[in-house]
Amino acid sequence: MKPETQPRVPPGGGAVSQKITPRAADYARWYLDVIQHAQLADHSAVRGCMVIRPNGYAIWEKMQRALDARFKATGHRNAYFPVFIPVSFLSKEAQHVEGFAKECAVVTHHRLRAKGDKSGVEVDPESKLEEPLIVRPTSETIIWSAYKQWIQSYRDLPILINQWVNVVRWEMRTRLFLRTAEFLWQEGHTAHATEKEAVEETRRMLDVYRDFSENVMAMPVICGPKTPGERFAGAVESFSIEAMMQDRRALQAGTSHYLGQNFAKAFDVQFLNAKGEREHVYAASWGVSTRLIGALIMTHSDDLGLVLPPRLADIQVVVVPIFKTEAEKTLVLEACERTIRALEAHNLEAHCDLREGMTPGAKYYDWEVKGVPLRIEIGPRDVESGKLVLVRRFVLEEPGDDEKAIRAKKKQFLSRDEAVSKTPAILDQMQQQLYQRALAFRSKHSRTVDSLEEYERFFKKEGGGFAWTHWAGSREDEEMMAKKYQTSIRNVPFERQGPPGSDGAGKCILTGKPSARRVLMSEAY
RNA sequence: CGGGCCGUAGCGCAGCUUGGUAGCGCGUCUGCCUUGGGCGCAGAAGGUCGCGAGUUCAAAUCUCGCCGGCCCGACCA
The missing domain is CATH 3.30.930.10 (Bira Bifunctional Protein; Domain 2)
Incomplete structure (x- = not known):
């Protein structure tokens, strides 16, 4: 892992310093970068708050x-x-x-008083509570x-x-x-x-x-x-x-x-x-x-920033207007306004990005890092043809897709009416796709584990995940496993939630004692 | 709470070794030009160098204490 003293970009790196650390490079850093770039939270002056x-x-x-x-x-x-x-x-x-x-x-106290030298305030020792409060x-x-x-x-x-x-x-x-x-x-x-x-x-x-x-x-x-x-x-x-x-x-x-x-x-x-x-x-x-x-x-979320499921997105659709001249601006904004009203009529939360002095491209990046599910682009050519560009925040990727292919998959050219009427279904589909993608990821990294050798290999060599194991050890045995592998028993899952063959009885991977059901072992936050 | 690293402009950092005028990139502001994936040019503003003591003629730089952050460990209904 990179030491913290290492600058994240070479001096003079310019815009590069604005980029989010990729997940593969440093997952913990990526997490903090996403929070900062999407402006979700800041550290406060008080430790840990x-x-x-x-x-x-x-x-x-x-x-x-x-x-x-x-x-x-x-x-x-x-x-x-x-x-x-x-x-x-x-x-x-x-x-x-x-x-x-x-x-x-x-x-422990309920009052402050001015310091003797007027430099500030301090706890008044006279104000001690009879019984402390937590x-x-x-x-x-x-x-x-x-x-x-x-x-x-x-x-x-x-x-x-x-x-x-x-x-x-x-x-x-x-x-x-x-x-x-x-x-x-x-x-x-x-x-x-x-x-x-x-x-x-x-x-x-x-x-x-x-x-x-x-x-x-x-x-x-x-x-x-x-x-x-x-x-x-x-x-x-x-x-x-x-x-x-x-x-x-x-x-x-x-x-x-x-x-x-x-x-x-x-x-x-x-x-x-x-x-x-x-x-x-x-x-x-x-x-x-x-x-x-x-x-x-x-x-x-991904290396571009936050990804919000449509049902948790404050803004579900952002509309970015594109224009050069004043005449175009009037036309384009009018089209944007109509589009937004139509989306709102479908009970969707839509927002028009009217910020000045930002190019459309800059706005695209900004809304992507903030995780808005759908973006609509409307320019003079679209107004002319009655169309618009609809862009998804993410698409399901297939093996062999490069950056260009993915970007193309995200874009659709639709008539305004069609775009508006299809948007609820598209958002629904995106919601489902996020769930399916997360489920597929979990399945890929979940397996039954029936011996300590397998267990060690899974967590130390294969990157780990959810290990479904039979367990009949003592509390001390659990602590030993936690120390040795940095893993713990997350819970004892109800039936039919695990990978194939995970239901039913077996033998504890540590003690060999009979076990009625498998537990979920994993590294944890 | 222990070990390691860090704190300099809104963000990312250089300067610290060897004390001597506060720097860079991005962002911000103004003007012009632009706008279909992070526009360009010109000018400008912006900093109690985390806080407090100490050493010194002089501290971002050296020393001590404290506060905050990141990583590792301990802890975590």
Whole structure:
């Protein structure tokens, strides 16, 4: 790997310095370049925190809208609980605290004062809080302390609440979107009268995440329970959706937890059931975060920049006008305006690029790096002939395609009416193609692995990916595998998600003990 | 939190070894010219050299501390 001191281009390299590092050269660098060039986020002055810029936030808003509709459709309502949590709340459930106590931001004072030399302000030592507050790393404790007030009878159940908020986890090692000290997420917290209901809720929301990942993000995922070692602290069982990034590493894109009666016991939340007996309530929680934006980038984007699935694109079609003279400008802009109105009538989000002082070519590159799915070019010759040029952000490539062939494949010359009427179907097709491309990539780099030799070869020599292996090892065995191969058990996939022959029983690749089903092993983010 | 590297104009970097006027490319602004894949020419603006101490007549440059970033490790419900 190139040392950081090495300039990315020779001095005087000019425009070359504006280029995105190709994935093959340095995948981590490419990821950061895409974020910077597409203007999704910046590092902030505070360690590990990010500024989410409008282009990045627009993606989050689209994700929120799609997810929120699914939460509402499954009976949930939104609420808001405070960002500050009394430290004493954390001692109620030791198991839960262990999980994140080492990464909590703590508020100890409530006032600043001017420094003696007027050079600034400092914490006023007189303003110490009687009880320190932590900034929420997750909200189980504050929410369950409220639920205790709300729940008396089985008639008060279920409680199905979600909140869209920021949380803080003082991470030692951060990466934009993937792991930041502060991030945005949603956390659903539900309370139920029976174990059956709470387990169903856990599985239902996992399936909501799967549906969202596949159909909105165009990102295939593997669903299943986590191993005991990877479980959420305080959960009886945790489930995850796992996606494969383009460097073949796994990324946990969402989790759903069955919490049993653990939190109800910690906060003493009991209810009277229909038989008049007191019982602790059953709970579930589930969440996805702005990490999904990182997943989106690493699933679809390419060496030209961001690639957005049409369903998450803030601008789905950008129209670039081309003209020389004032007379041409009038004609062309009028045609652009009509085209955009027609697209909007199809419920599409279209934008006309009216920026002055930029050549059309410069605009093409700009919208490509930002990932806009479709571009329409309209010039005087097009107005004359009633046609326009429709260009896709990406096409499926075939072996032997060179740069020129790909560029040609992306372009279509259509009449204005035809282009407008076909656009919804084209966007739909692009959405499907992204999913199919990601699925094909994952399949190509997934295989069953039945011996340690094969395992070592797969990860050390063949570039790795998803290894479907039988496993019956202990928690210590898992740690040994993690140290030796830098891999971990991502989850224990439900049936019919793996490569051929991945369902059914076998023998553990480490211990040789019988194993009922295969686990998903991979390097991970 | 440990090891390595880095922080100089919006972006990418040179200058630091050997202390002495703040530089380059891209971008930005103005004008002209252009516009179907990153136009061209001319002129101009833009920097507390990450922050703070120290050494020195003099610090971007040397020393120390802190803050932030990248990579590797530990950690990561």
